[in-house]
Amino acid sequence: MEATAATVPKRRRMRRLQRMPLVSPRQWWRRMALWLGAVLVGLVAILFAKLADHAGGLFLSITGRWPWAALVVSPLCFGAAAWLTRRVFPGAQGSGIPQVIATLHMDDPAMISRVLSARIALGKVLLTLLGLCGGASIGREGPTVQVGASIMQAIGQRLRLPRIEAQRAMILAGGAAGVAAAFNTPLAGIVFAIEELSHSYESRTSGTVLTAVVIGGVVSLALVGNYAYFGVTSVELPIGLGWVAVLVCAVVGGLAGGGFSWALIRASAGLPGAFGRFVARRPVIFAASCGLAVAVIGLLSGGATYGTGYAQAAGLVAGEHQMPPSYVVSKFLATVVSYCSGIPGGIFAPSLSVGAALGGAISGLLPSAPAGAVVLLGMVAYFSGVVQAPITAAVIVMEMTSNQSLLIPLMATAFLATGVSKLVCRRPFYGALAMRFSRAMASH
Template sequence: MPLVSPRLWRRRLMAWTGALLVALAAILFAWAADGVHELFTALTGPQPWLVFLLAPAGLALSAALTRHVFPGAQGSGIPQVIAALHMQDPRLVDRILAVKIGFGKVVLTLLGLLAGGSIGREGPTVQVGATIMHALGRRLALPRPELQRGLILAGGAAGVAAAFNTPLAGVVFAIEELSHSFDARATGTTLIAVIIAGIASIALVGNYAYFGVSETQLAFGAGWAAVLAAGLLGGLLGGAFSALLVRAAAGLPGLAGRLVGRHPVGFAALCGLALAVIGWASGGTTYGTGYAEARGLVEGGAALPAAFALWKFLATLVSYLSGIPGGIFAPSLSIGAGLGHWLSVLMPFAPAGAVVLLGMVGYFAGVVQAPITAAVIVMEMTSNQAMMIPLMATSMLAYGVSRLVCRRPLYGALARRFLLAQERGRGGMRSPLGEAGG
C-alpha cells in the first residue's frame, strides 16, 4: 500500500531531503563563484598585468590537481552524469559520482574562475546534484537499478533548476538532454525534486530572473529576419564550437597533441597565457562566466567591444582545451548575447533586446543541440513569455544548422567517449583533456 508503506515513505523523505541539499549546494556554489570573480576583479582591476601571472599559474595548478588529486573532475560534469545513467556496473557509477569528485569539481571550478577562466558553474552543479542524490540512494539500498538512475536524473535536473532558478528548464533538460527519453516514474521523481529545489531556492534567494526581466517583443514582419539570421549564424558557430570540443576530446593533432600528452600541466599554463592575451585584447570582458556582460546586453545598458562574441568564443575554447573543470552554459549564453548584439546593429528594424535574446538561444541551441531546453531556459532566465515563439523558431533552426556542422550532440558524444573509456579500463578519467568542454 503506497500511501502507508514505511519503506516507500523513507524513500520519498530521502529524495525530498536530497532535493533540498542540491538546492543548498547550488546556492552556496553560486555565492562562492560570485565572490571569487569579485576577488579576481579586485586583484586585476587596478593592475591588469597581474592576469598574465594569475591565469597561467591558476590553470596549471587546476590541471595538476585534477590529474593527481581529483582525477575525473575535468570537464563540466554533464557528460559524466549522462554516462552514469547508461552504465550497468554500479562500481563505475560510484567512481564517477563519488563525493570526493563532486567536491573537487566545485573547488577546481572556483580556482578556474579565480584565474580568469571563461567557464560556468552550471554544468558542475549538475554533477554535484547527481552526486548528492546518488549518495542518498546508496544509503537507501534501492532494490532496482532504474530507481537509482531516477535519483541521479532528479539530482541533475534539480541542479539546473536551482543554479538558474529555472524549474521548467530543469525538467526539460533532464528529459531532452540527460536521459533522452520520457519515463513516467523517473520524470515524476524529477519533477518533485525540481519543485522542492525551486521552493528552497526562492526561500533563500528570492524569485529572481537570472538575466533580469526582459519585456521586449518581436512582432511578425520584417523583424523576423533576425530569427533567420540568429538561427543560421548561431547554429553555425555553436556547431563549430561543439565540433572543436569533440575533436579535442579525441586528441589534439600535431605539436599541440604531443604537448598535451607529455606536459599537460605546462599546456594548461600556455592556455592560461593565451587566456590573458585574449582578455587584454577584449578590454577584460572575457574573464569569468560572462553573466554580467550577458545581463547588461539583455537590459540594454552594456558597452562591450564589437567583437565581444568572438573574444568570448576564443576564451571559452581555450579554457576547455586546458583541461580544467567548468561548465559551458553561462559562457555560451554570454557568447550568444554578444552575437545577438552584433546582429542588432546590422538589423536596426528589429528591437535590439529581442535580437539579443534570439542570439542567445540560437548559439546555445547550436552548442548543446537541445532546442527545447535552449528556448525554455532563455525564456525563464529573462521572464519573457512573449518571445517564446520566436525563441522556439530560432532554436529549431539553429539545431538543424548545427547538426550539419557537428553530426553528434556535444554532451552525448563526450559521454559516449567517456563511457567507452571507462568500460575498456583505459583510464579515461585521467585523460589530460578529460571530457573537455563537457
C-alpha cells in the same frame, strides 16, 4: 485454533495495507530521503553560485588594479587546477554533464559510484572556483549538475534501491534539481532532464524528477527570492519584417555554435602530431599555457572575456550597454582555450554570453527588429547550436529573462539553429563526450 485462524486474515490485510504507497513505511522513508536530497542539492547549488561570484570578483578586483597581473595569476591558477585534477581529484575534469549522461547508461553500480563519488564532486566545486580565480571563461552549471547527481546517487545508495531504474531516476533528479536551483528555472530543469540528460520521458522516473526540481526551486526561492537570472524583459517581436531576425540569428548562431562544439569534440579526442604528444606528456604546463593565452585575450579585450560572462550578457539583455563585435570572437576563443586546458568548468554561461553579444551585433544590421529581442534570439540560437537541445535552450532563456511573450520566436530560432548546427557538427556536444567518456571507462 479458531482465534489463530481469525488472526491470519487480519495479518494479511495489515501486510496489504503496509504495501500501499500512502501508508507504506518503506515508501515514506524513500520519499523523505528524496526530499532531503533535493534540499541538499538546492543548498549546495546556491552556495556554489555565491562562491563562484566571489571567486570571479576576486580575480576582477586584482586585475582591475593591476591588469598585467593576469599574466601571472591565470597561468598559476590554470596550472594548479590541472595538477590537482590529475593528482588529487582524477576524474573531475571537464563539464560534468557528459559524465552524468554516461552514468545513466551504465549498469555497473561500482562504476557509477566512481564517477559520481563525493571526492570528485568536491573536486569539481573547488577546482571550478580555482579556475574562476584565474579568470577562466567557464561556468558553474555543468559542475552543479554533476554535484547534484552525486548527492542523489549517494542517497540512493543508502536507500539500497533494488532496481537500476530507480537509481537512475535519483541521478536524473539530482542533475535536474541542480539546474533548477542554480538558475531559478524549474521548467528548464525538467526539460533539461528529459531532453539532454535522459533523451526520453519515462513515467516511472517523472515523479522523482518533478519532486526534486520543485523542492530545489523552493529552496532557491526561499533563500535568494524570486528573481530572473538575466533580469526581467518585456520585449516582443510582432509578426512582420522583424521576423527576419529569427532566420538570420538561427543561421549565424547555429553555424557558430556548431563550430564551437566541433572544435571541442575534436580537441577532447586529443590534439594531433608532436603538439598532441607534448600535451599528453606535460598536461600541467599546457594548462598553464592556456591560462597565459586566456590572460592575453583578456588584456586585448579590456578584461571583458574573463569569467562566466554573466555581467556582459545581463547588460546586453537589459539594454544597458553594447559589446563590440570583437567580443564575440574573443569570448569564443577564451572559452575554447579554457575548456581545452582540461580544468573543470561548464560552458552554459559563456555560451549564453557569446550568444547575447552575437545577437547584439546582428541587431545593428536589422533595424526593423527590436534590439532587445534580437539579443535574446542570438542567445538562444548560439546556445542551441552548441548543445543541440532546442527546447531546453528556448525554455532556459525564457525563464532566465522572465519573458513568455517571446517564447514562439525563441522556439523557432532554437529549432532552426539546431538544424543548421548539425550541418557543421553532426553529433550533439554532450552526447558525443558522454559516449567517449563511457568508452574510456569501459577500457579501464
